[in-house]
Amino acid sequence: MSEIQIGRLISANTRQFLVGCQIAQKDIPGFGALVRINPQPDYAIYGLVYDLYIADDGLVRQLVTVEQVDERVVTDHRLNRSVPLEMRILIVGYQRENEIYHLLPPLPPLGLEVLWQCSDAEVVAFTSVGRFGYLRHILREPDIAPEELIAAHLKFADDAHRRLGSEGWSQRAVQELIVLLRDDYATLMRVLQSLADTRIFS
Amino acid sequence: MPLNYPNLYPQIKSFVSYTLAHQKRWQENRQACLEKLTNYAHNQAEIQQIIAQFSQKYAKFLRCAKPTLEALNASFEKPFGVMLPNIIAADGSQILPDHHAQVYFGLVNISGFVLPGSKELKAQTLQQSHLFFGEELDNFSDTFLALQRDLLERKMILDLGKLTPPLRVALVDGPLEIWLGNKIEMEDLEQYRTKLKDYFDILGELFQEKVIFAGYIDRPESNYLVRMLELVLASQSGVEDIRKFHPFQGITDVDILKDTLMPTQRSAIFELQSSMNLKYPDHSRIYFFYVNVGSQNQPWLGRIEIPAWVSQDIQLINLIHETVVKQCQIMGNAAYPYVLHRAHELAVVTQEEKEEITRWIMVEMQRGGLPAGAYSHKQALKNLSPRQLQRIKHGGKL
Numbered sequence: 001m002s003e004i005q006i007g008r009l010i011s012a013n014t015r016q017f018l019v020g021c022q023i024a025q026k027d028i029p030g031f032g033a034l035v036r037i038n039p040q041p042d043y044a045i046y047g048l049v050y051d052l053y054i055a056d057d058g059l060v061r062q063l064v065t066v067e068q069v070d071e072r073v074v075t076d077h078r079l080n081r082s083v084p085l086e087m088r089i090l091i092v093g094y095q096r097e098n099e100i101y102h103l104l105p106p107l108p109p110l111g112l113e114v115l116w117q118c119s120d121a122e123v124v125a126f127t128s129v130g131r132f133g134y135l136r137h138i139l140r141e142p143d144i145a146p147e148e149l150i151a152a153h154l155k156f157a158d159d160a161h162r163r164l165g166s167e168g169w170s171q172r173a174v175q176e177l178i179v180l181l182r183d184d185y186a187t188l189m190r191v192l193q194s195l196a197d198t199r200i201f202s
Numbered sequence: 203m204p205l206n207y208p209n210l211y212p213q214i215k216s217f218v219s220y221t222l223a224h225q226k227r228w229q230e231n232r233q234a235c236l237e238k239l240t241n242y243a244h245n246q247a248e249i250q251q252i253i254a255q256f257s258q259k260y261a262k263f264l265r266c267a268k269p270t271l272e273a274l275n276a277s278f279e280k281p282f283g284v285m286l287p288n289i290i291a292a293d294g295s296q297i298l299p300d301h302h303a304q305v306y307f308g309l310v311n312i313s314g315f316v317l318p319g320s321k322e323l324k325a326q327t328l329q330q331s332h333l334f335f336g337e338e339l340d341n342f343s344d345t346f347l348a349l350q351r352d353l354l355e356r357k358m359i360l361d362l363g364k365l366t367p368p369l370r371v372a373l374v375d376g377p378l379e380i381w382l383g384n385k386i387e388m389e390d391l392e393q394y395r396t397k398l399k400d401y402f403d404i405l406g407e408l409f410q411e412k413v414i415f416a417g418y419i420d421r422p423e424s425n426y427l428v429r430m431l432e433l434v435l436a437s438q439s440g441v442e443d444i445r446k447f448h449p450f451q452g453i454t455d456v457d458i459l460k461d462t463l464m465p466t467q468r469s470a471i472f473e474l475q476s477s478m479n480l481k482y483p484d485h486s487r488i489y490f491f492y493v494n495v496g497s498q499n500q501p502w503l504g505r506i507e508i509p510a511w512v513s514q515d516i517q518l519i520n521l522i523h524e525t526v527v528k529q530c531q532i533m534g535n536a537a538y539p540y541v542l543h544r545a546h547e548l549a550v551v552t553q554e555e556k557e558e559i560t561r562w563i564m565v566e567m568q569r570g571g572l573p574a575g576a577y578s579h580k581q582a583l584k585n586l587s588p589r590q591l592q593r594i595k596h597g598g599k600l
Contacts, residue, residue, distance in 0.1 A: 059543070065534040072317055073532055073540060076325040081547075 004117040007087065009037060012108040015091055015137075017047065019115045020084035027117060028052075028085065032152025034118045034126060035089060037109045042097050045105045046118070046126055046134075047089035048153055050144045054085050089115075090144060092134035093126065100126055102133035123160035127169065132176040139180065139187070147187070150177070151194035158200045170200050224452070231450050235458045238431045243275045249430060252437045253475055256444055263445050265476045266429035267455075270489070270513070272470035274427070280466035280527050281520040286319035287369040289525060290413070291541035292358040293549040294351040297556050299339055304575035305563045308334035308342070309556075310351045313548030314358045316366055317541050327548055328362065330354070345381070349397055352380045356404045363413035371414045371525045375542050378417040378488050378507040379478055398481070405486035409511055416512070416522050420538055422505040426472065426490070427455045455492065460501045463494040466527045468506075471513050489513035493523060495530035495537040502537050504530070 006029060007021025017037070021028065029035050029049050037045045060077065063069055077083065094105040118126070126134075138146045138153070158170040174195065181188035195201075242249060246269035253268055297309040314328040332354065334347070359372045380401055408415050428450050441447045459469055469492040473479075479488050486509040496502030506526060512518045529539035564574050577585065 059547070062533055062536055066532065070532055070540075071321045072325065075321070076317065076544070079324055080327055 006035065006115040006117055007084075009109055009111055009113040009115065010086070011111070014104050014108050015141075016050075017089050017091070017109060019087045019089060021087070021115070022078075022082075022084065029087075029117050030152070030156070032149055032154075032156045034092075034123050034153070034157065036116045036118050036122065037113045038116070039107070039109045039113055044095040045091060045109055046093045046095070046100075047091045048138065048149060049087050050090045050141075050149050051088035052085060053088070055083060057083065087115075088144075090137060090141065090149075092137045093129075095126075100129045102130055102137075104137070120160040120163050123157055124164055124166060124169075127157045127161075127173075128166075132173055135173070135177060135180065147190040147194040150191055151198050154195060155198040155200055228452055231453050232457050235428055235431055235450050235453050238434060239275050239427070239458060242431070242434060243273045246271065246274070249274075249434060252433050253430070255437070256433055257475070260444055261480075262477050265426070265474075266433060267426035267472035267490075268430070268475040270471050270473060274470060275462060276470040277463050277467045278469075278523070280468070281524050283521060283524050285369060287371045287414075287521060287525060288319050288366045289317045289529065289541050290359055290362045290366060290370060290372040291315045291317075291539070291545040292355040292362070292372075292374055293542065293545035294355045295546075295549040295551045296347055296351050297551055297559070298344055298347060299334070299342055300581075302578040302581035303560065304577055305560055305567075306335075306339065307563065308339060308347055309551065309559065310334070310347065310354055311549050311551050312351070312354045312358050313545050314362045315541055315545040315548060316362055317544075319369070325544075326362075327544075328358070329548055330358065346393075349380060349394075352376075353397060353400055353404070356401065356408075359413065359415065360404050360407050360411070363408065363411055368412065369414075369521070370412075371416070371521060372408070373526070373529075373539055373542055374415075374417050375420075375546065376417055377419060378415070378486075378509065379474070379476070379482075402483055402486070405509065406483060409483075409485045409509065414512055414518050414521060415509060416526070417507040418526060418539055418542060419505040419507070422456060422492075422503065423454055424505060425450075425454050426474065427458065428453050430472075430475075455505075456503045459492050460494070460503055463492065463501065463503065465494050465497055465501070468493040468523050471508075471519065473510075473513075474507070485509065485511045491519075491523075493526060495527055497535070500535075504537075 004027050006027065007019045010018045010020050012018070031049055031052065033049045035047055035049060037047075039045065059081075060083075063073060063077075091104060091108075093100060093102040095101070135150065138144070138149050154170055154173055157173075161167070161169040174192075177191060178188065181191065249269050253264070253266065257264055292312065292314045294310055294312045296311070297307070299306050299308040310332045312330045312332070314326075316326040318325065332350075334350075355374055359374065363370055363372055380398075405415075432448060432450050433444060435441075435449060436444050436447050463469060471489055471491045474488040474490060482488065488507050489510060489512075490505055490507045492503045492505050494501050494503055504526070506522060508519070508522060512522065526539060529541055530537035532540040533543065568574055576582075
């Protein structure tokens with residue numbers, strides 16, 4: 001399993017969780033990336049990054065008014081001032097005893113659990129199970145820009161598949177999306193327009 | 203309960219009338235001060251003699267500026283240095299013991315912040331918390347806890363100074379002269395003497411280590427220069443008892459310097475004439491100058507206090523001058539040294555933290571079989587939710 005530790009859990013419920021990490025943290029997963037939390041050795045919860053947020057504070061507001069900010073001040077702010085970058089993760093499935101399920105997990109993760117970045121092999125394993133059932137968790141949340149999240153995630157997952165020599169995954173994903181959204185033309189069009197901008201089919 | 207606004211309004215009107223009435227006199231006094239400063243700009247020796255004469259009888263009451271070799275109304279441009287020094291700052295915060303709280307304890311939280319001169323290096327932070335309880339709080343006073351805090355700040359500066367490679371500039375917020383309070387009771391005298399000696403030892407080590415040490419006072423209300431000019435006037439007028447002679451009362455040093463110091467310029471260096479300063483070791487007697495850290499349209503003067511050994515080296519003065527100006531420029535229109543703000547940020551103890559520490563102590567006391575503390579009845583009642591103002595909605599219902 002991947003060993004790139006990203007951050008730690010701040011809060012959670014059955015559908016999503018909030019993770020904090022240092023701004024200066026390397027390897028921060030981007031929008032649409034698949035990540036994992038392991039509450040127990042044989043139990044993993046998978047999620048997609050759908051929001052990244054950096055809180056402001058009074059000192060930052062004051063510093064930005066200056067024409068040129070001293071580089072030492074920028075470094076001090078990022079490394080010392082404990083300003084966390086917060087990531088909101090949408091839960092899309094879980095793994096128990098080596099079986100992957102595209103269902104919501106029976107139990108949410110607990111506070112301070114470590115968030116891990118998924119390796120290409122993990123991404124391929126999770127996204128290849130069943131018939132893309134996890135995509136419905138994204139479509140069910142209208143407030144998280146689902147079209148953009150789907151497009152970003154498909155690009156992210158397609159890259160992982162290609163790196164491991166797996167072709168055709170993204171076409172199968174899009175076909176499943178068309179089936180899922182056959183009765184919602186407006187959403188389907190928005191998703192396809194977003195996907196067009198990913199250029200994964202060009 | 204609400205304020206008595208009808209009762210207050212005429213008093214507010216009186217306040218404004220009083221201020222308007224005194225404005226004219228204030229302007230006249232300020233003008234007189236400025237003229238005196240200009241006329242005596244190069245009479246440093248004469249002024250030193252006047253101060254010496256009044257000191258013979260009134261040393262305990264004298265607190266004013268004493269000129270050095272620089273002209274009284276001189277202004278100096280900010281130098282342009284090549285090297286960026288490593289800047290050390292320390293600040294402290296405290297929880298005062300409260301008889302009405304659940305537990306009677308005091309706490310001082312000291313922080314240190316080091317901003318390296320090199321962009322390749324990371325700023326360093328350090329925090330130390332000191333709990334005061336039991337016999338340490340016998341004959342307690344707020345002044346004594348503040349004194350403890352000041353000493354610990356200076357100790358932090360010294361400790362960080364020893365770990366930081368030269369070139370090092372160290373800043374604290376506030377004067378270098380530590381405050382011992384207006385009146386020290388006889389039984390506390392020995393304790394205060396010990397603390398003062400501890401402080402002198404720290405100053406001595408800073409001098410030995412050549413840590414360039416300064417205190418920064420934001421928005422200074424001091425009138426040291428003005429008092430010096432009052433002594434000149436007293437001497438000219440034949441006034442002998444200067445204790446009640448304050449013809450320029452209400453005028454501060456900033457009032458007379460803010461239009462003469464351009465942005466980034468500093469004033470002349472002065473020695474602080476005070477009975478306490480005379481007790482300081484020669485190398486660390488306090489000198490000071492003013493610097494304009496504001497802008498063209500908005501002058502903003504800070505006072506910088508430095509030890510004697512720094513004041514005697516123009517390169518060190520220039521280094522402090524440039525460092526303070528650059529640090530203030532980082533903060534834009536809220537000109538205040540960045541390192542001091544960061545040190546303050548690290549030191550401050552929030553209400554939540556105070557409550558957390560109180561809880562910790564109570565939990566440990568209970569584990570030790572000691573009874574849990576409780577608020578006094580006075581505090582418990584103060585802690586009750588305030589009464590909400592009722593709003594009558596349409597129809598007369600709440």
